[in-house]
Amino acid sequence: MFRLSAPVLLRRSLWLFPLALLLWPTVGQAHALNTDLSRLSRTDVVLTYLQLGFTHILPLGLDHILFVLGLFILDPRLKPVLWQATAFTVAHSITLGLAAAGLVTPLSSVVEPLIALSILFVAIENLLTDRLQPWRVALVFGFGLLHGLGFAGALADIGLPKHAFMESLISFNVGVELGQVTIILLAWLLVGKWFGNKPWYKQRIVVPVSLLIGAVALWWTVERVFFV
Template sequence: MTFCYKPKCAGLWVLLLLLLALPAAAHVIDADLSKLSRTQIFWTYIQLGFTHILPLGFDHILFIISLYILEPKLRPVLFQATAFTVAHSITLGLAMYGLIQPPSSVVEPIIALSILFVAIENIITTKLSPWRLAIVFGFGLIHGMGFASALTGLGLPRKDYFGSLISFNVGVELGQVTIILLCWALIGRWAADRPWYRARVVVPVSIVIGLVAAYWTVDRLLA
């Protein structure tokens, strides 16, 4: 048995990842965690992590799109997504174990500001800056605190606390990879090398994302 890793197979992988998350919407939230096996808990929290990104995490979706469009190649954005994942895993773990307790009234506006920052950077620069990974890592630390707020509401099973936390992170990463593959299939595959790509894709998309993020920032500060 062989697996297809060619670019033309990206659509298939996206479909499979989306199908993975479908049962979550109907069954996961109402499940009695105390009655689930470790395997069921593993899949339950993968699905929860995935659906927290797709379709529920609109702010996180816009952040990943912002990371992608400036340099619409899979390798650069996967490096950024990995830095983001490592960072949010750190703060998510610290928050879920009670070692840090950042107030959502502070975290949520900063998440919106992180999206606005990346959108503005996309508009004023033409290529990835050397410090982009460090910036993404820093923002990942903030987003991890946001994930913690959502996961706290869902709860973690006592019998496999650490395993379910890891599973949730895996689901989040799968959601991010799905967004990246969708962006590549819709934009990067056929438009990335076109001379008009920046003027017709990067700038207008970043302006829209920036306006949405600016609205979120003000709205969350006033909430």
């Protein structure tokens, strides 16, 4: 299960970059659907929701970006962080699917502060530990269930075409995963590849980055509880 090396994972993931660039519109265009969903062909539905899922992460999902960076920064090797991202994707796909099917009704007033707290938790954990704990994948899976409810709120605002419900739902999830993998690969190319094995990595990179992520998450928690 864990036999793939980081270089192999990187080579197998590099094909995502051209697709990610094609899916990256301007901020003003993202999440704007000025068309009748019922008139879209299944191919158009797949491409549209793939893009919507991607842009919900990049560039619009700053909270999800910080969450993924928080996971990455503690141990910047590709294999561990990609396994965490996979657990996160499986989890958010479950709750997003349940919410889209009407089986779960997420309350944004509850979900959004909890998402901020999950980011804060990861940042604090990064400060308190020197290595990746084996149970972190299970923890990320739990947080993924929570973040999926946040994705459901955004998807509810857009809507899903009835004639291609599963196609649009799956495409949105794939777009989200593409966004997450893009963040991970960019962070690895900018930081992990060059500094991940340095003896000062913890003090000079993990600590300040985690403090910044934690401070933002703490503010979001307060803001979403008392000012929204």
